[in-house]
Amino acid sequence: AQKITQTQPGMFVQEKEAVTLDCTYDTSDQSYGLFWYKQPSSGEMIFLIYQGSYDEQNATEGRYSLNFQKARKSANLVISASQLGDSAMYFCANGPRLQGAQKLVFGQGTRLTINP
Amino acid sequence: DVKVTQSSRYLVKRTGEKVFLECVQDMDHENMFWYRQDPGLGLRLIYFSYDVKMKEKGDIPEGYSVSREKKERFSLILESASTNQTSMYLCASSLLAGTTEAFFGQGTRLTVV
Numbered sequence: 001a002q003k004i005t006q007t008q009p010g011m012f013v014q015e016k017e018a019v020t021l022d023c024t025y026d027t028s029d030q031s032y033g034l035f036w037y038k039q040p041s042s043g044e045m046i047f048l049i050y051q052g053s054y055d056e057q058n059a060t061e062g063r064y065s066l067n068f069q070k071a072r073k074s075a076n077l078v079i080s081a082s083q084l085g086d087s088a089m090y091f092c093a094n095g096p097r098l099q100g101a102q103k104l105v106f107g108q109g110t111r112l113t114i115n116p
Numbered sequence: 117d118v119k120v121t122q123s124s125r126y127l128v129k130r131t132g133e134k135v136f137l138e139c140v141q142d143m144d145h146e147n148m149f150w151y152r153q154d155p156g157l158g159l160r161l162i163y164f165s166y167d168v169k170m171k172e173k174g175d176i177p178e179g180y181s182v183s184r185e186k187k188e189r190f191s192l193i194l195e196s197a198s199t200n201q202t203s204m205y206l207c208a209s210s211l212l213a214g215t216t217e218a219f220f221g222q223g224t225r226l227t228v229v
Contacts (some may be wrong), residue, residue, distance in 0.1 A: 037220075045220035091159060093159075105175075106161075
């Protein structure tokens with residue numbers, strides 16, 4: 001069975017600093033995807049970034065990058081130059097790249113607070 | 117833009133009532149999901165569906181059932197609501213291939229009294 005672990009329930013960071021949110025996963029699938037989502041206090045889930053298990057390069061999307069270490073089963077999210085608007089819950093998720101189904105499993109989340 | 121719409125933002129129901137949570141997506145996605153979100157537990161998968169009339173149990177299906185009669189609509193049913201089903205419920209949809217993100221609805225905060 002898939003499992004996602006986010007070990008940081010909460011993090012506090014000064015504005016403009018970089019921040020790393022940890023995510024480890026456990027899956028028996030050979031081919032899978034890793035996702036990060038942001039959930040502001042308004043409640044909607046916003047997709048941030050995706051990494052495929054066979055992608056050789058780490059994914060980047062603007063200020064977001066994914067530090068993917070396959071051997072360690074780690075998929076940490078790095079936010080550069082943090083902003084006040086980055087304060088939110090962040091969820092890591094994993095899903096198999098199978099034909100016919102994509103069962104997404106989420107971690108417990110990390111609440112990030114950016115201080116001015 | 118992909119839209120996933122949940123029928124209610126807030127819902128209050130009595131113990132023992134049958135509750136329907138409706139979700140509609142407008143992008144012809146094959147996969148649809150129902151999650152519940154509780155503080156400290158993150159999102160837990162209740163059921164998912166990869167085709168019309170097809171469904172699979174997630175991690176916490178007990179006390180819930182689902183219905184997918186049309187591709188765009190995925191309903192979550194609480195046959196007899198209980199207070200421990202008070203939670204935020206999130207619906208999501210995605211394309212069949214495993215390389216694309218899921219799109220979420222705005223959530224339904226259900227309170228069972």
